[in-house]
Amino acid sequence: MTGMEEYNTGSESSFNSEEADSIVKECIESVVGVDDYSQNLVNKWTAGIVERCLTQLVKQGKTYKYIVTCAVMQKTGAGLHTANSCYWDTAMDGSSTVRWENRTMYCVVSVFAVAVA
């Protein structure tokens, strides 16, 4: 599908994954930081992390739709494996995944940014 389209400057029309990485790290640190895994609080943490990340990403003001997912797992020696696959416009859309851990838990946050036509 071709047509006359505006050419936006590179930095505005592609996803900056380093910037997203640092936003996500800051959000995880501020919500979970040094806490130990707690079954009562984990619900609040995952919700808090995704909401905070989303707010920070939207503040960037870019014309993107965002999906933020977060998984928090207690460290007990269990194996955990995650995979993502995306069917989109590889020129404009992008994703970034941050793996974080402390003494008692792992946290994996993925951000997907899909350009709005």
Place this chain on the structure above:
Amino acid sequence: MDEYQTEEETAFVVEEVTKIIKESVEAAIGGNAYQHNRVNHWTTSVVEQCLSQLSKLGKPFKYIVTCIIMQKNGAGLQTASTCFWDNSTDGSCAVRWENKSMYCIVSVFGLAI
């Protein structure tokens, strides 16, 4: 009448996608027990199979498929997701599957073009 049909063809249908996910998971890891050296291959195969079935639907959507496989050993796992999109056209669905030795959580997000 035409308008109604168009809406069905271009909407994110949760039941349809749920069915695709369940079939893909069964086909990829069906009767298997958790194995550390195979789980990499399993997660990849679940997401790829889901994605190819979804794109075959021919709807004007971009898709994101995520899959988590976790060994059952008593650990707690919590996942959350949040989306900034167009509520009227976009949608998501998540399927939790398990067998004796592992849990598998697959999420599909569909964003209208």
